[in-house]
Amino acid sequence: MSNKEQTMQQLIAMSHWLGEESRGFAILGEGNTSGKIGDDSFYVKASGAQLSNISERGIVEVSFSKVLDMLDGPALTDAEIKARLKAATLNNDGGPAPSIETLFHAYLLSLPGVNFIGHTHPISVNSITCSSGWKQFTSGRLFPDEIVCCGIAPVYIDYTDPGVTLARTIKESVESYVKQYGERPKSVLMQNHGLIAVGGTVSEVQSITAMWDKTAKVLAGTFQFGGPNYMTAEAVDRIYTRPDELDRKKLIEGLNRE
Numbered sequence: 001m002s003n004k005e006q007t008m009q010q011l012i013a014m015s016h017w018l019g020e021e022s023r024g025f026a027i028l029g030e031g032n033t034s035g036k037i038g039d040d041s042f043y044v045k046a047s048g049a050q051l052s053n054i055s056e057r058g059i060v061e062v063s064f065s066k067v068l069d070m071l072d073g074p075a076l077t078d079a080e081i082k083a084r085l086k087a088a089t090l091n092n093d094g095g096p097a098p099s100i101e102t103l104f105h106a107y108l109l110s111l112p113g114v115n116f117i118g119h120t121h122p123i124s125v126n127s128i129t130c131s132s133g134w135k136q137f138t139s140g141r142l143f144p145d146e147i148v149c150c151g152i153a154p155v156y157i158d159y160t161d162p163g164v165t166l167a168r169t170i171k172e173s174v175e176s177y178v179k180q181y182g183e184r185p186k187s188v189l190m191q192n193h194g195l196i197a198v199g200g201t202v203s204e205v206q207s208i209t210a211m212w213d214k215t216a217k218v219l220a221g222t223f224q225f226g227g228p229n230y231m232t233a234e235a236v237d238r239i240y241t242r243p244d245e246l247d248r249k250k251l252i253e254g255l256n257r258e
């Protein structure tokens, strides 16, 4: 199997896993996924496709440079965005249009070490992002595996119009995250919208999403017993830098499988 075919098969399997309705991460046409083919192009879910039953027909190949150019230029109307996204597709004569959220996929996939993106609207996570205390209550870490899987902190995005504006906001926020923490983020929380898992591998994207789901449920549960008791900064730092935890992090990222 070529690298391209392999990326397609991995992306389909990851999409089915994230879209499995019983997990509560996405229903109907919610969410979208992408996988990097190489420096020039990537695969992304087509507009209207459903994660749970997506096939090759629901996935389009898109040019990195043509999509990334849209992030730097002047503001674009909805019609212009649609036309330019369609024009950015490759090997897609008469095929479906890429998702409007393709823009942030292009940016996140261009970060070093990132190969797959899974964007979902989990019930558990959106119970938080749709609440007034969403930033405050996710500002601390609750347990070690949360840090190992999801990173030391998420990137926070206040509600933003989907499309170019959202992608530009994500780009700026990720750049300041990298300045603050010295590494790329694993997760992005979007107010009144959902979660983006940023992974080197399919298993990393799935682990981040599953662990955010668990974290959100644990956080909700803490309010039955007096509210969250966050780990101390010292304990968080210790988990984040411990060698055995680093090995586990590598495992999660699938880097030990070669």
Ligand SMILES: [Zn+2]
Pocket (backbone or CB within 6 Å): 031, 032, 101, 119, 120, 121, 193, 194
């Ligand atoms: Zn979305």
